[in-house]
Amino acid sequence: MKDLITREYQTVTGIAGPLLFVEKLKKASLGEMVEILLATGESRRGQVIELSEQHTVIQVLEETTGLGVTGTRVRLTESAAMMDLSPDLLGRRFNGAAVPIDGLPPIIPDTRMDIIGQPMNPVARDKPSYFIQTGISTIDGLNTLVRGQKLPIFSGAGLPAKELAAQILRQAMVREEHGTGQQAFAIVFAAMGITFREASFFLGEFERGGVMEHAVVFLNLADDPTIERLLTPRYALTAAEYLAFTLGRHVLVILTDMAAYCEALRQIATAREEIPGRRGYPGYMYSDLASIYERAGRIKGRAGSITQLPIVTMPDDDITHPIPDLTGYITEGQIVLSRELHRKGIFPPIDVLPCLSRLMNLGIGPGKTRDDHRAVADQLYAFYAHGRDIRRLAAIVGEDGLNDSDKRFLKLAQDFEQEFVNQGAHNREIEETLNLGWQFLRYLPKEQLTRVKPELIERYYGA
Amino acid sequence: MSGTIIKISGPTVVARGMEQTRMFNRVAVGKTGLLGEVIRLRGGEATIQVYEDTTGLTLGEEVADAGEPLQAELGPGLLGSIFDGVQRPLNVMAAQQGDWIARGLTLPALSRERRWTFTPTIRPGTAVVGGMSVGITQETVKVEHRILVPPGLSGTVREILEGTFTINEPIAWLDGDRSLTMLQRWPVRSPRPVAERLPPVVPIITGQRVLDMLFPIASGGTVIVPGGFGTGKTVVEQALAKYAQTDIIIYIGCGERGNEMTEVLTEFPHLKDPTTGLPLMARTVLVINTSNMPVAARETSIYTGITMAEYYRDMGYAVALMADSTSRWAEATREISARLEEMPGEEGYPTYLATKLAGFYERGGRVRCLGQTDRQGSVTIVSAISPPGGDFSEPVTQSSMQVAGGLWALDSDLAHRRHYPAINWKRSFSLYTTLLDSWFQTQVAPDWPQLRSELAALLQKEEELQEIVQLVGVDALQDQERIVLEVSRLIREEYLRQSAFSEIDAACPLAKQYWMLKAQLEFLRYCQGLIKMGRPIEQLIASPFKTELERMKETLPDTCVQQAQTMVEKMEQELGGVKRET
Ligand SMILES: Nc1ncnc2c1ncn2[C@@H]1O[C@H](COP(=O)(O)OP(=O)(O)OP(=O)(O)O)[C@@H](O)[C@H]1O
Ligand SMILES: [Mg+2]
DSSP states (O other): OOOGGGGEEOOEEEEETTEEEESSOTTOBTTEEEEEEOTTSOEEEEEEEEEESSOEEEEESSOOTTOOSSSOEEEEEEEESEEEEOGGGTTOEEETTSOBOSSSOOOOOSEEEETTOOOBOGGGEEOOOOBOOOSOHHHHTTSOOBTTOBOOEEEOTTSOHHHHHHHHHHHHHHIIIIISOOOOOEEEEEEEEEOHHHHHHHHHHHHHTTOGGGEEEEEEETTSOTGGGGTHHHHHHHHHHIIIIISOOEEEEEEEOHHHHHHHHHHHHHHTTOOBOGGGOBTTHHHHHHHHHTSOBEETTOOOEEEEEEEEEOGGGOTTSHHHHHHHHHSSEEEEBOHHHHHTTOSSOBOSTTOEETTHHHHOSTTTSOTTHHHHHHHHHHHHHHHHHHHHHHHHHOGGGOOHHHHHHHHHHHHIIIIIIOOTTOOOOHHHHHHHHHHHHTTSOGGGOTTSOHHHHHHHTOO | OEEEEEEEETTEEEEESOTTOOTTEEEEETTTTEEEEEEEEETTEEEEEESSOOTTOBTTOEEEEEEEEOEEEESTTOTTOEEOTTOOBHHHHHHHHOSBOOSSOOOOSSOSSOOEEEEESSOTTOEEETTOEEEEEEOSSSOEEEEEOOTTOEEEEEEEOOEEEOTTSOOEEETTSOEEOSOEEEETTSOOOOSEEEOOOSEEOOSOHIIIIISOEETTOEEEEEOOTTSSHHHHHHHHHHHOOOSEEEEEEESOOHHHHHHHHHHGGGOBOTTTOSBGGGGEEEEEEOTTSOHHHHHHHHHHHHHHHHHHHHTTOEEEEEEETHHHHHHHHHHHHHHTTOOBOGGGOBTTHHHHHHHHHTTOEEEEOTTOTTOEEEEEEEEEEOOGGGOTTSHHHHHHHHHOSEEOOBOHHHHHTTOSSOBOTTTOEETTHHHHHHHHHHHTOTTHHHHHHHHHHHHHHHHHHHHHHHHHOGGGSOHHHHHHHHHHHHHIIIIIOOOTTOTTTSSOOHHHHHHHHHHHHHHHHHHHHHHHTTOOHHHHHTOHHHHHHHTGGGSOHHHHHHHHHHHHHHHHHHHHHHHHHO
């Protein structure tokens, strides 16, 4: 046993924002967790983020209120941030630093893992290829989600991202159990900076859906320490990796809200006086976000999978803002919510044009969904995009200035939004979604379906 | 020789006691021996960028200098391999360490056990210089690997062997007892020398209509592919890696997605080389440093890749290098520059960004090879760029544009409509078109350049007409103008649009490219002629020719060419007939 006394330091020389500067802390290692002991006997957690002969920089994961250069002691733990793991995780609730908040005792670990994780060797990855039926037409039909994918929801303040996420969770569970005979998804839920009300909404959903026993919940709420948020998704993904790759579960991970996570990242960068990249966010935000989002996927020879559904609130509804922008550059597509559709009362208000699922082709087609899936999606996209152009045109020249064909497209765009997109709480099977898609393709004569093969038109278009 | 760590900040480490080291020397950092590279020297203090995660390092740990720069291994066995950014073989790593990349593993890039059959191509007594080949070994079913005298070395061959050898065993001796092996090393940051640089004259056929017809790329050229997220950069890069008619492909996944690389890894071994029908991996080297792998190794991956490209170029091959994405490399540079507390330039990038980028692109080109002047090789660079917010005015796009010979601009609006490849024909350009005209004229058809001009003019005309329609509606147009809109829409949909997922149309041979466009443009002339003679436009829009044109791209190449030829004849006849009648 090491003598604890030699591991305690009283050489704090400065505090700036969430950072603590300590001299002569030479024994520390990068990423090591430390305990910060106040004169009052209170203790807070911190992590070493830089080391030099002059001083060591510690990011304080909790409030810095009450910390001073005198009377504060720093104790090294000789350990990076680790997490205790066992199958008992399921059904448990933790704070943003993986401390239980459900009144139950701590997890008795089967194993412990470093929460930073290691990059998956690209050659060990297995190709995602199983369709997840979310029951949402705009996703299943047009932007299909597959197991092992990371597909964020880009939302705006006040848009119903959480309702959509909850509906996806609920419905994805159903099909998995009854449709494929697979074991139900395990859910890992990580809240970062969201309100108590939003968090309760999700928890209520889990209770109602009876899935709480399959869920692991991490809560860092809006009034919880900001910097702790930097660790929350990492604890959550460590739990997810354990469930998926040690226990063989299919795991759905909800991370909300990634915008709050990025704000915490910016705070640290500002406190360190780093040279900012675009709009004040650190230049390494891409790599940092990648270290979270890339922890999704499948591994050859292992049973489970990790599918991520991060929620990203776009500041000012601006998709070019660095937070959604860098996210989109890392994730395998995005689901984009629209304020305009929301105002029209459409739920879910998904604007399909900027949506994308890059892994869609791996999860659809004969044997997985249906042979016409790709074609229906492509053709609907082409028609709806054209319909939107006509709508813009009609706003200028008036509807009377449109010819018959234009009018059809105009109506198609309208009805598509009202019926295909606007499905409310209804859970649609994929066949229902595709059939509904054909209903809109029939707005136009067969000859105009140039993105659909004649055989498929023959089979599905009808007389 | 070794120093001591005095500072640790993210992927950079400072060590004292490093007086003897040199810039860009390779070092082993700390107890676990993390791989690093010296990037700054101040007195005896060396700043080191570490290619592996630095978590857990402490002050006072040792830094051991390898006494030489980071070098790529060059020799048989590269093809078909999958390396990380610092050329560690990922397959071997997975076999040794499991599914996650652990730290501190040093591995040679090339197998030391594998034996290669070496056949000399020169006799003892021959005087050789750097770059000359002394023999060959069949590296893959497709590629004959020429064993070159390393640049800078020369002499008379005293003895040369024949037989099977590992890459470490001598296969020849020069006078003065200097031995040659099939393995050579080269510092990745230095370009390999050439005899002479040559202007490009031959295209690389990509099989993508919009590219080959409108914005062709020359063998030895440089093209950049900027576009916002999800616009299709990776699909273009992968399509080229699959279908481009070239000898060797170096594919660098630089700071991008793991799952994307998995697709490449599972797909490529089953795909066939379009020219030879041999397995695609037999001409391919993959360098994969995904976004979550260490950022310093990402910075190096580009150099590792281009060094291997130059090596095959020196054997006289046409090499195409795909870099996806150069922006991630530039960001890695920015991250490291920030750790060095260098004065930042625009958007926080180091002020030398443009110079560094140009230095990389300059390593492309068509050349007369060193030491063997009858031999020509080329390195073609296709570089994806990920501009923040899709805005091309940012430093990486702008600096790259200044040196690139071609721009394939990807467009979010086209991508949202699922018009793929989402190449914006207004913004894109190729400086190689006129250089390559005579090649297309002799190899495909004399009027190839003319078709291209007609297509460009038509798209321009369509844009002007669209502006009118936006203001006053389509009814304001004459039939002659409406037919232009109809046919240009047809061409956009059926010619420019090309799905990478189509079994038949993913790659389109040149003859098919030519005849499809020929028939489509001929159809416009045909309609215009008939309208002039009073034929109602509705009838022409419903023409069976049009329906046939709309199904053409999903037809097998030979059938398509025949069909188009027949159609062109019929349209000419019919038009001629009507003309005589009136
Ligand atoms: N030529 C094509 N044919 C069919 N689909 C395409 C084509 N090009 C792009 N796509 C579609 O667009 C999606 C996104 O393309 P891709 O992954 O190449 O984008 P990207 O520009 O590389 O994005 P990022 O910068 O985020 O990596 C693909 O998954 C595919 O669905
Ligand atoms: Mg890409």
